[in-house]
Amino acid sequence: xxxxxxxxxxxxxxxxxxxxxxxxxxxxxxxxxxxxxxxxxxxxxxxxxxxxxxxxxxxxxxxxxxxxxxxxxxxxxxxxxxxxxxxxxxx
Amino acid sequence: xxxxxxxxxxxxxxxxxxxxxxxxxxxxxxxxxxxxxxxxxxxxxxxxxxxxxxxxxxxxxxxxxxxxxxxxxxxxxxxxxxxxxxxxxxx
DNA sequence: CATGGACGTGATACTAATACCGGGATAGCA
DNA sequence: TGCTATCCCGGTATTAGTATCACGTCCATG
Numbered sequence: 001x002x003x004x005x006x007x008x009x010x011x012x013x014x015x016x017x018x019x020x021x022x023x024x025x026x027x028x029x030x031x032x033x034x035x036x037x038x039x040x041x042x043x044x045x046x047x048x049x050x051x052x053x054x055x056x057x058x059x060x061x062x063x064x065x066x067x068x069x070x071x072x073x074x075x076x077x078x079x080x081x082x083x084x085x086x087x088x089x090x091x
Numbered sequence: 092x093x094x095x096x097x098x099x100x101x102x103x104x105x106x107x108x109x110x111x112x113x114x115x116x117x118x119x120x121x122x123x124x125x126x127x128x129x130x131x132x133x134x135x136x137x138x139x140x141x142x143x144x145x146x147x148x149x150x151x152x153x154x155x156x157x158x159x160x161x162x163x164x165x166x167x168x169x170x171x172x173x174x175x176x177x178x179x180x181x182x
Numbered sequence: 183c184a185t186g187g188a189c190g191t192g193a194t195a196c197t198a199a200t201a202c203c204g205g206g207a208t209a210g211c212a
Numbered sequence: 213t214g215c216t217a218t219c220c221c222g223g224t225a226t227t228a229g230t231a232t233c234a235c236g237t238c239c240a241t242g
Contacts, residue, residue: 003200003226013149029188043230045190052229056198058104059229060148061166071162075152094197094230120218131201136220143199147228150199 014053017078022048024067036066105144108169115158127157
């Protein structure tokens with residue numbers, strides 16, 4: 001194979017990431033946030049709606065900076081949908 | 092235009108990111124770290140050598156996790172080549 | 183009602199990321 | 213010398229990210 005198509009899990013992860021970003025954007029307009037992050041509004045829309053599930057690293061970094069978020073928080077929250085604080089570390 | 096080719100600055104930023112990752116890898120083998128992060132060794136080498144200047148967000152997240160790094164640290168260090176602690180926040 | 187802004191979707195275009203294959207160079211060791 | 217491991221580089225193939233255009237909808241305002 002030359003490249004793995006994205007798995008359903010990766011798509012779901014992208015949707016969670018997009019939902020987090022949308023939530024963090026709050027009432028601010030898509031256009032304004034996209035401009036602040038230095039990306040196009042369409043790209044931001046695709047990321048927020050989950051249609052771009054694995055964006056570039058620095059795109060998310062710029063977006064997180066524009067929204068006042070931590071990339072670590074974003075990554076952890078997007079990767080762990082259920083309990084980010086506990087994550088079933090029992091056994 | 093349909094898409095901006097990467098600027099020299101973006102390439103330089105990618106090289107800094109790669110250098111940071113390589114430094115964090117230390118003596119561990121490329122293959123082992125790539126396997127731990129769930130990516131191919133070729134991809135890791137491309138990122139480390141700067142030939143993949145804008146990797147996917149979750150690729151860097153997995154790599155940072157495998158190396159015990161913070162994505163915030165990585166992003167800040169890669170974005171600010173000179174003084175990550177100061178970064179000319181004056182004026 | 184008309185106008186404009188913000189959001190959404192679809193299509194289109196082009197570059198980049200990822201992965202696999204092969205070859206080569208270096209270093210350590212039997 | 214031969215073997216192995218690691219790193220590097222080239223090419224190739226396919227998917228994905230980013231950007232633009234066009235159209236439609238909703239809502240607020242004139």
